[in-house]
Amino acid sequence: MSSLYMRMAAQNIKNYRRSYVPYMFTGVLTAAVYYILHSLANNPGLGETASTMMGLGVAVVAVFSVIFLFYTNSFLMKQRKKEFGLYNVLGMNKGHIARVIGLETLFTALAILAGGIGLGMLLDKLMYLLVARLIGCELRLGFYISVGSIVQTLSLFGAISLVIYLSNIVRVWRAKPIELLQGSNAGEREPKTKAVMAILGAACLAGGYAMSILSAQEAVLAIYTFFIAVILVIIGTYLLFTAGSIAVLKLLRKNKSYYYKTQHFISVSGMLYRMKQNAVGLANICILSTMVLVIISSTCSLWFGSAELIESRYPGDVMLYLDGAEPPAGFKDFLADELQSVPGGDYTAYTFGEENALLEEGGSLSVLEDMAGVAPTSMRNLRETAVLPLAEYNRITGCAATLADDEALVFLNSSAFTGSTAELYGKTYKAVQPEKTFRVCGAIAANIFDSAVMVVPDYDAYLARAEASYRERGILAGRTAFCISLGTLDDDAQAAFYESFFDHFHSWINEEHIMEVSYMLESRVLDAQETYALYGSFLFMGVSLGLLFTMAAVLILYYKQISEGFDDKNRFSIMRKVGLSHGEVKRAIHAQILTVFFLPLVAAGIHIVFAFPIVNCILHALLLRQVMTFIVCTVVTFLVFSVFYAIVYALTAKVYYRIVSE
Structure with a gap:
């Protein structure tokens, strides 16, 4: 008897290979x-930062695997209901x-686990080399098999398969034979x-879009409101x-000049009667597509913008910031001695005041002497401000600017001051x-808030006015930045110089007693x-998750086309028998599939347009300017993504047409 069940399970997988093969293929890729x-x-070998990021990716993929495999399993079960009902009628008990279901689940689980772990081990070294190249760490040769990763993959996907099997059994056990026989035809009533x-x-949807636009001016606010906006957009x-x-399709049906054409009549009526069950699948595809676009575009932006980010964040190979308008006595001699052994080593220095300022409504920028009086609602308008002497500005930019005693050059680090x-x-x-503008002081440029720069003609008078406030805060008036250039030293030599310096x-501080x-x-x-x-x-995480989400969207589209193909098969057969030509059937199918x-x-494109402001603001907080x-x-x-999407459309449309034409 057990061999009979095994033959039945294997034969069922073979008969439903249109559904099982894509399911197992995507399961293998997910496990890999x-x-x-x-x-x-x-x-x-990848370091703590990369390992932490990969750990977050593991958690995301684990959650995705549970949701994705359960969701696609529902498509498989929907097509099998009539078969299970027939088994019941012919004498097989539940x-x-x-x-039979247990053996089918076992076979598919073994295929997914063997294929996924095998493919994972095969590609693991290649992915390690790719990540190591991306992050610039030292490459380690040799083939590496992670026993812990094998155990975790077996545990996760084995548990998912077990729970899927139990849910399928409960679903079949609770259904009556007549319900199973008619299960694939359910949901054909016109929705209200x-x-x-x-x-x-x-x-x-409007609320999510509005939050994206309104919070895009402040990085901290954007980070807090991003997830709320995402939830609103998903619900919408x-x-x-x-x-x-459904409302749109019914409006099209009321338009007689549009509706009473063969092509439109068939496509609109077909979509209307099944839109209730199609809508969730279409919304899932839309959300997955949006996630793919946001994740890949933002992570690619961070990577391609990282070189310019580092250039603006670190004006010198080594940056030293000393509190005080003047460095300690003897420091410049100490620095010159340190650079004697460095070919081409040199430094530039400039003095600036570091202040907290409030960008008030109406456009004024006011330096705050006391942060205690700032209201919580005004914190988003804070600007860390560098105050520079006019001479320093001219030296850095090469300009010959002049200012009256009551004038100051004012600009923000990433935009104009209005x-x-x-x-x-x-x-x-x-x-x-x-x-000209420039990003003064890498330490200030790294602030999550948009920093500001003030260039004043009376810098010494400013320090005198600020001195009392500085004494109360226990810091020295002004700050000196030393941008040290290490000439032709390679990266390892620069790192060694930094550690030595x-x-x-x-x-030197201890010896000179300037603690x-x-x-x-x-x-x-x-x-x-x-x-x-x-x-x-x-x-790497963005591309990996983007491929997974794309694969999920493709599989949902594929199953949707197969499911609808079997549902529409009899309907199109009847239409051909009552006189509908082969060309008219094909055009109607094309119109329906194209719309769906x-x-x-x-x-998803509309979502991306409205998500752009808030995502750009978050990237701004990550220093991508x-x-x-x-x-x-x-x-x-x-x-x-659109080209790939069109290719998937062409392939699945052929599958749909082949099914309804059988």
Whole structure:
């Protein structure tokens, strides 16, 4: 008897290979991605930053695998209901059916696990080399098999298969034979128009779009509101696809000049009667497509913009910031001695004041002497401000600007200053647009808030006015930045110089007994390694998750076409028998599939347009200030995805037409 069940299970998989083969193929890819990410997360050669990012990816893929495999399993079960009902009628009890389903689940689980782990082990080394190249870490040769990753993959996907099997058994056990026989034909009643649901969906969508636009001016606010906006857009998408699509189709049906044409009549009526069950699938495809576009475009933007980011963040190979308008006595001699052994080593220095300022409504920039009086609602308008002497500005930019005593050059680090005045410790200056702007002081440029720069003609008078406030805060007036250039030293030599310089500088402070000096020391090479590790991991994660989500959208589209093909087979057969020509059938099928297929893509494109401001603001907080880079990456990603989407359309349309023509 057991051999009979095994033959039945194998034969069922063969008979339903149109459904099972794509299911197992995507399951293999999902398991392979999970194994690779888990292996990379536990690979000590990638460093702590990359391992942490890969660990987050493992959690995302695990959640995705549960949702995705359960969702696609529902398509398989829908097509099998009539078969299970027939088994029941012919004398097999539900226990026998449970055995057949159990063996089918076992076979598919073994195929997914063997294929996924095998493919994962095969590609693991290649992915390690790719990530190592992206983040710039040292390559380690040799083949590596992660036993822990194998165990985790077996545990996760084995547990998912077990729970899927139990849910299928419960579903079959609770259904009556007549319900199973008619299960594939359920949902053919005309859905009712739900105006309230459509209005609520439009309101949620409008709310999400509005939050994206309104919060795009402030990075902290954008980060907090992003997830709320995403939830609103997801809810709005589901509601509009469910209720709004039905309302639109009924409006088209009322348009007699449009509806009473063979092509439109068949496509509109066909979509209308099944839109209730199609809407969720279309909304899923739309959400997955939007996720793919956002993830890939943003991670590519971070990666391609990382070089310029590092250039602006670190003006020198080594950056040293010392509190005080003048460095300690003897420091410049110490620095010159340190650079004697460095070919081409040199440094530039400039003095600036570091202040907190409030960008007030109406356009004035006011330096704050006391942060205690700032209202919580005004925190988003804070600007960390660098105050520079006019001579320093001219030296850095090569300009020959002149200012009156009551004038100041004012600009923001990433945009123009549109205000008219700036107040600095009781003195009001008329704001003047500078001839050139620059990102002064990498430490200030790294602030999540948009920083500001004020260039004043009376810098010494400003320090005198600020001195009392500085004494109360226990810091020295002004700050000196040293941008140290290490000439022709390679990355390893620069890192070695930084470590040596740090130790020597600390020892020199102790020897000179100037323990009160406050300083900050940064290395472009070492910090760039962390930046590339972070953004390289982001890029790898983005592409990996983007491919998974794309695969999920493709599989949902494929199953949707198969399911609808079997549902429409009898309907088109009847239409051909009553006189509908072969060409008319093909045109009607083309119109219906075209509408259903590209509706999610169009909606995803609209989502991307409205999501652009808030995502760009979040990237701004991650120090990506090149908006054009994000625009180009978004447009290219959408075009590539659209081409791929069109190819999938062409392939699945053939499958649908083949089914209804059988």
